[in-house]
Amino acid sequence: MAKLVLAELHELAERALARAGAGADMAVSTARALVAADAQGLASHGVSRVPQYAGLLKNGRADGKAIAAVVRSKGGAVLVDAKDGLAFPACDLAVKEAVARARELGVAFAGVTNSHHFGVAAIHLGAVADAGMVGIALGNSPAAMPMTGGKRALFGTNPIAAVFPRKQGAPVSIDLSLSEAARGKIMVAAQKGEAIPPGWALDKHGDPTTDAKAALEGMMLPAGGSKGAMLALMVELLVVALTGAQFGFEADSFFVAEGNRPKLGQAFIVIDPNALAGNEAYLERVETLLGVMLADDGVRIPGYRRNELAAKAQVDGLKISDALLAQLRQLADS
Numbered sequence: 001m002a003k004l005v006l007a008e009l010h011e012l013a014e015r016a017l018a019r020a021g022a023g024a025d026m027a028v029s030t031a032r033a034l035v036a037a038d039a040q041g042l043a044s045h046g047v048s049r050v051p052q053y054a055g056l057l058k059n060g061r062a063d064g065k066a067i068a069a070v071v072r073s074k075g076g077a078v079l080v081d082a083k084d085g086l087a088f089p090a091c092d093l094a095v096k097e098a099v100a101r102a103r104e105l106g107v108a109f110a111g112v113t114n115s116h117h118f119g120v121a122a123i124h125l126g127a128v129a130d131a132g133m134v135g136i137a138l139g140n141s142p143a144a145m146p147m148t149g150g151k152r153a154l155f156g157t158n159p160i161a162a163v164f165p166r167k168q169g170a171p172v173s174i175d176l177s178l179s180e181a182a183r184g185k186i187m188v189a190a191q192k193g194e195a196i197p198p199g200w201a202l203d204k205h206g207d208p209t210t211d212a213k214a215a216l217e218g219m220m221l222p223a224g225g226s227k228g229a230m231l232a233l234m235v236e237l238l239v240v241a242l243t244g245a246q247f248g249f250e251a252d253s254f255f256v257a258e259g260n261r262p263k264l265g266q267a268f269i270v271i272d273p274n275a276l277a278g279n280e281a282y283l284e285r286v287e288t289l290l291g292v293m294l295a296d297d298g299v300r301i302p303g304y305r306r307n308e309l310a311a312k313a314q315v316d317g318l319k320i321s322d323a324l325l326a327q328l329r330q331l332a333d334s
Contacts, residue, residue, distance in 0.1 A: 002325045005317040010035045013047045016331035020054035021064035022086065029088040037120045038320075039313035040306035044184030045120045048191070048324060053086060053117075054331050055257035062086050062116055062261070068093050076101045076108040079243060084261045087118035087139075091266060095124055098270040099131045106275025111243035112266040117141065117254050121161035122175035122303065128270050129163045129171040132279070137161040138235050139266040143248040144183055146219055147233070148226040151206065153219045155232035156248035156264075157183050163303075167283040172290070173303025178232045179220035186215050187255065216255055239265035 004012070013031035022030065030053065038046030056062045066085030070078055070093070078097045082090035094110035101108035118124065121137040128135030141156030157179040164172040177183070181200045189196050190212035201215035202208055209215055222228030240247050245265030252259030273282035293299050320328075 001319045002322055003317045003319050004325075006035055006039060006313060009038070009047060009318060009320070012328050012332055013050050015333075016050050016054060016328050017057070017064075017086075019332060019334060020057040022053075022057055023065050023067070026064060026066070026086050026089050029092055030086050033088050033119045033123055035318075036123050036310070038318050039310040040120070040123075041309040042120055042306070044182055044188045047320065047328065048188065049117075049119070049184075051327055051331060052254060056116075056254070057086075059257045060261075061252075061257070061259055068112075070097060073097075076105045078108070078110045080110060080112045082112055082115035084114050084263065085116070087112070087116040087264075087266065090115055091118055091124045091268070094266070094268050095127050095135075095270075098135075098268045099128060099133065102133055102270040102272045102275075103131070106272050108270045109242075110268045110270070111239065112268075113243040113245040114261075114263045115139075115245065115266055116262060116264060118264075118266050120175060121159040122163065122173050124268065125161060125163040125173070128268075129165045129173075131270075132165050132273070134165070134271040134273060134282075135163045136269040137266070138239050138268075140236050140239050140245070140248050140264050141183075142251040142253050142262060142264075144220045145179055145222050145229065145232060148222075148229045154249050155222075155229065155236055156251075157220055158232045158235040158248070160231070160235065164286055165283075166286055166290075170304065170307050172286070172301055173306065175303075176223070178223055178228045178235070180223050180228075181220070183216075183220060186212050186220075190216055239267045242267070 010031050014027045017027040034047050057064045063084040066083035068082050068090035071081045072079040080090050080094040090112045094112050098108040098110035118139050124137050125135040140158050143153040145155045147154050157177045159177050161175040195210045196212050203214040203218040243265040246263040251262035273279045
């Protein structure tokens with residue numbers, strides 16, 4: 001294992017993405033989000049994704065020269081076109097627009113269309129919490145889960161995240177995939193040759209499997225059975241029907257370099273507490289609930305473990321495998 005400080009890891013990921021064809025802003029924004037994911041202990045969505053993204057850029061599945069832009073706007077609603085580039089610059093723009101509109105109007109909905117894999121959903125909401133607002137992030141992904149009663153992959157794992165600022169301390173930060181486990185965790189297990197727990201996935205024949213590679217060729221199982229499938233359906237409709245993006249079943253897998261441009265959708269909802277009961281009432285209600293929660297031993301505030309890991313990584317740096325480091329260096333210097 002090798003240890004790098006965060007700035008070194010960011011610079012290496014940025015160079016690798018730029019050499020693969022990403023424009024300067026895209027490389028910086030993407031590297032920042034991936035390193036942040038690693039720092040928070042979410043290695044499945046960290047710099048291990050750089051080789052994957054590089055392959056998508058080199059094969060034209062993502063346009064490295066794309067510049068995201070606002071294409072429609074009405075009141076608190078805004079649509080950002082990622083123009084087939086990597087998702088991160090478009091999401092940055094969408095969040096910035098949503099915060100500005102929510103500050104003026106009380107609430108905003110920013111949709112992103114023609115987009116790509118957007119990493120850890122909650123990371124995009126940092127600017128929302130910094131503005132003292134409540135935020136929700138939603139996104140779809142290539143088909144990986146069946147509809148209840150269905151026999152084929154139809155929905156993506158479709159993550160949902162939310163952030164709730166507090167009067168003092170870090171915000172509550174909730175982030176979950178709608179599959180029983182994040183597909184990225186299976187990707188990492190497949191890379192390491194490790195088995196996955198029962199109940200995570202089916203193989204391509206629809207049979208339960210603990211083989212990570214077979215799972216990637218098959219389907220994920222929804223969290224909570226039919227309830228997870230219903231939530232995945234809701235996300236698909238919110239981020240696709242409203243933005244004109246593509247459904248999960250219309251997008252080829254991220255796990256192969258060749259295929260179509262996925263043209264996925266994301267949505268960010270931002271709410272200013274002052275527009276409703278008021279900021280003081282909002283903060284008091286949050287603290288009341290958290291106080292009752294924390295009265296039980298073993299309860300943790302969602303997002304706080306990730307914050308602790310990120311603070312530690314800021315001081316100690318991050319360990320990555322020698323194989324991944326060699327791969328990143330090859331991509332950065334080739």
